[in-house]
Amino acid sequence: MISANDLSPAELAALLHFHADAGVEWLLEEEAVDRFAEFEAMKAARRPVQAQPERPIAEERPFPAERRASPRASGAARPAPAPGPQPAIPDSEAVQQARFVAEAARSLGELRTAIEAFNGCNLKHSARSTIFASGNAESGIMVIGSAPSAEDDREGTPFSGKSGQLFDKMLAAIGLDRSGVLLTQVIPWRPPGNRPASPAEMDICRPFIERQIALAEPQAILLLGNFAARFFFGDNDTIHGLRGRWREITIANRAIPAIASLHPQDLLTAPVNKRLAWNDLLAFQAKLNSLALLRN
Numbered sequence: 001m002i003s004a005n006d007l008s009p010a011e012l013a014a015l016l017h018f019h020a021d022a023g024v025e026w027l028l029e030e031e032a033v034d035r036f037a038e039f040e041a042m043k044a045a046r047r048p049v050q051a052q053p054e055r056p057i058a059e060e061r062p063f064p065a066e067r068r069a070s071p072r073a074s075g076a077a078r079p080a081p082a083p084g085p086q087p088a089i090p091d092s093e094a095v096q097q098a099r100f101v102a103e104a105a106r107s108l109g110e111l112r113t114a115i116e117a118f119n120g121c122n123l124k125h126s127a128r129s130t131i132f133a134s135g136n137a138e139s140g141i142m143v144i145g146s147a148p149s150a151e152d153d154r155e156g157t158p159f160s161g162k163s164g165q166l167f168d169k170m171l172a173a174i175g176l177d178r179s180g181v182l183l184t185q186v187i188p189w190r191p192p193g194n195r196p197a198s199p200a201e202m203d204i205c206r207p208f209i210e211r212q213i214a215l216a217e218p219q220a221i222l223l224l225g226n227f228a229a230r231f232f233f234g235d236n237d238t239i240h241g242l243r244g245r246w247r248e249i250t251i252a253n254r255a256i257p258a259i260a261s262l263h264p265q266d267l268l269t270a271p272v273n274k275r276l277a278w279n280d281l282l283a284f285q286a287k288l289n290s291l292a293l294l295r296n
Helices: 009-021 035-046 091-104 108-117 150-155 161-173 199-216 226-233 264-269 271-290
Strands: 141-145 182-185 220-224 247-251 254-261
Touching (some): 091 108, 091 199, 141 199, 182 199, 199 247, 220 226, 226 247, 254 271, 264 271
Parallel strands (some): 141 182, 141 220, 220 254
8 A cells, every 4th residue: 555655745636636536525534434334234224124925916906097086076286287398489470570579679778678588589599698789889880790609609799709809809900999899790699509590590580680780870881701791792602702892781771881701710710811801801991981980
């Protein structure tokens, strides 16, 4: 047996950590305990004292169903039924409900409350957080991502985690920061496994993002990611075909200039595309300067 005196301080500390992780709370007892005797006593306690005689088969048969006393007849309380899942709302009805609650909101605060109370989209039931617009709604500058990531869902804010750190650097490169612009996502709830949102889910969520834009009244929008660009431009091309060109999107009878670029997550996956994103950011900066939205 190895004595504690034979161990170095580092080895002794490692051994103590091992015992602690294994659940050991006491290394020594005040009195010796015979664990083998305890084990034998436990086994003896579990053995039946005397074998019960077999009962006739007729006694083991249950009464026929028609002769059993019903809970109502015997006065016994009937157990409450277990709550079942919420009934699914048809997609067309869910879209109408989304439009109604979105149009009823007269401020971004009211809209956030309405979205958090909305249960017509199945994405909400699997997500941890509702991702809503954050930042400066008076800036006239809006940045819209595709859908919440796992980090967004955990933190409850758009553009979180490593991609959010890169996003902050992208903004800083053109004289912006996240507190000075309005940030949001097309879809307020993270799709399970980061899968693409279905067409029905997109239709249900469309009134919410369009109402955010209508209430914020931005003068320029930066769309990040393939999904966001396709969602607003109505084009099935890839982000490489959609990026870098100014277009107009019409929200609440207002034509708003918008440009698409690669999402920060895309740049983490393929850093070679950072040059393309930088060109898009310069174009966005030039537009903001022309609209006098950048502070010098």
